Amino acid sequence: MSARVEVEERVSFFRTYVFSIDHKMIAKQYLAIGLFWAVVGGLLAYLLRWQLAYPDTEAPGWGFIGPEFYNMLVTMHGTIMVFFVAMPILLGAFGNFLIPLMVGARDMAFPRLNMLSVWTLALSSLVLLISFFVPGGAASAGWTGYPPLSAKPIYTGVNWGLNLWILALALEFASFLMSGINFLTTPINLRAPGMSMFRLPLLVWMQMTAAILFMLSVGPLIAGAIMLLLDRVAGASFYLPQGGGDPLLWQHLFWFFGHPEVYVIFLPGLGIVLEIFPVFSRKPIFGYRPIIYSTIAAGILSFTVWAHHQFISGMDPRLAMPFSVTTILISVPFALMVFAMIATLWGGSISFPTPMLFALGTLAVFLIGGLTGIFNGSAPVDIYIHSTYFVVAHFHYTLFSALFFAGFAGLYFWFPKMFGRMMNEALGKLHFWLTFLLFNAVFIPMFLLGAGGMMRRIANPMQYEFLRPLQPLNTFATIATILLLLAQLPFVVNFFWSLFAGKVAERNPWQANTLEWSAPSPPPHGNFDTVPVVYRGPYEYSHPSVSEEWLPQDRPTMPTATA
């Protein structure tokens, strides 16, 4: 079947840690890049919140902020969190680490392409980092980079900062296009014997859907970004009305990618949660196939909803109704998935270690994010709340749930597999409760501010008479932000302490079924001692025919259970 030559080989330091082609090391490199940018993005959040609570005062540890610098802060906070934290961690780290292990392969389909993709991201990160230090500072036209504001340097006073921003994004897209090829080809072709598509763990399905969505939506934006760059540096006028261009074109190209991108981030997060729930409720997942079909349906629909970001952009009003309808429609598959998650928990013998707490937190936070999305999706309501803090609160509830809660759930859950040691439970639980409470303390006030009419993208709410009575809410959110950032310290301590001094992890510390738990912790280059053979689906917990509560996919004890 598989012709494989095993060679005992001395691998140099560089080949092991730097230019590695091992998917697990590449995953760790993605994780390192993502965590680095998470720190930067968090610091930007602190500064911009400071400006909103105490406008035009000295921020402790930094100094004066002011409106221009504030624009840069919001722009870069959004860019970094979406493209340089969420994607590297949720796709780059978890996708790379888990896909080959979960499908029972020894590596990705194209290991060298994989290395190239992480180094392209590193280059992209470098370009973005440099953009902070060029004259004029980093990009400040919003993370969506709407023209005309972004199309002429004189409009924002930022020249090279924004050009480098476009370049960094282009490199980032190239990097994840390369990853996408691996994420799709590996599960389709390198599955272990017996691992049919409908025995794949749901996380693999989610990563595959995310990869397809990314690869099929980013192209027009790459073309659009080239056009924006030409507007800026070559005097073209794709988006400038005075030269015959149309700024709406950019909005379409951006959101045609931008909406699927939400699911590119969100689905892998959902996949993490779906892996964790059955393990800690000791029950099979409820509705394995319906979840897959819902994912595919959501993926298809996600190409038909993007103009809900443009209800007040001057877009043709006849488009508002169809896009409202598709947007409301896309909540159906997600509602189904939420029901499946609740039904999985229902009646289970649930335990609450840290990964489970974060997974439950994801569900709770996403519920609020998803429900408030229905308000935004309906054009008549959106016209009132668009460009207010209601929207800011809404998308933080959706993206924070995937990135922060699901991301941490995954880290606590797979840390033993990644690094061979367990993380500390007490610190983990402290981290969860502080994060959960403080997150809500930051963003619930923003719903209220938005309903009160506070606009996005203003550097000083105190300039507006009608917003002054709401200022205590801003101050409250800012203090909560600072505490939320400080609440990550238990995690930092836990992470580094566990890395070197944590309890040594066995192969299957959580008594889970999927294939990665059959490999050593951490798995060596090549992953498995012998190629695993798969006998059943991934979620057969508390099966009546075995005494244990779990039944790994590759244990050949009982006659083949039909999937």
Add this chain to the structure above:
Amino acid sequence: MAQTHVVATGVEARVASGIPTGKMGVWWFLASEIVLFGGLIGSFVMSRVGSGGWSEMAAHLSVPLGTFNTFVLLTSSLTMVLAFAAAEKGDQKGMRTWLLLTVLLGLAFLIIKGFEWGSEIGAGFTPMAGSFWSFYYTMTGLHALHVLGGVVVNSILFLSALMGLLRGREHRVELAGLYWHFVDIVWIFLFPLLYLSWTKGGI
């Protein structure tokens, strides 16, 4: 801190879907490329319909040169697929010849295109000369970059075939061919969009 471990060399010959892994990778790449050019062409078509007056601009392009270049690229697709056919038959010499021809035709396309750009810029039609020209340079430029990439890939294949490194890896000719034909298809649409849609004061 050098490490020793068991390294899996040689790609596992596992092909669960029946589609060779390399071919599937190329096709996923092409799928994303289709959307890229589709988005760009769509932006051009819609802007052109919406603006009017682009036909006078388009009339400045050289139809004879464009037609000849299309002929060059179509022919290079033929030589590429003949290289693949030769590779499949194990005809190393034929494969090398057809690969070399494909590379040369690709270069010819780029040289002619470069000459066209030169004369257009010389006539004052720079990318700043109006929306049509902005789109024209963006679309043909992005396409030419793809041609250049194909020329590089085919040259590498040709050189490794010369050095005998391609033996046993002949399927790479097919993979490079898929990309090359895709680039050809893009041009098949760019040619009428840019060169031929100017007739009689049309849009």
Add this chain to the structure above:
Amino acid sequence: MARELVHPNYVAVWVWLVALLIASVGVTTLPISTGIVLLLIFAMAVVKAILVALNYMHLKSEQLLICAMAIVPLVIFFILWIVLYPDIALH
């Protein structure tokens, strides 16, 4: 393992491609209305593209998944075209 690819007559396909190229240039010189010219030249472009895809890229004899990877992206960017039409073409 991989299915055997059917080998069409590659040179005959090329002859068709060149003939269509000449025809599409020729059509633009005919005394017919612009609408019909546009229709004809783009119809011929589509035929040429299909000829290359089916014969040179072997979609004729490829598996369903590969064909889907070629067709689904077309559908997706057509959705974008449909929405761009009222906003950009009719603005």
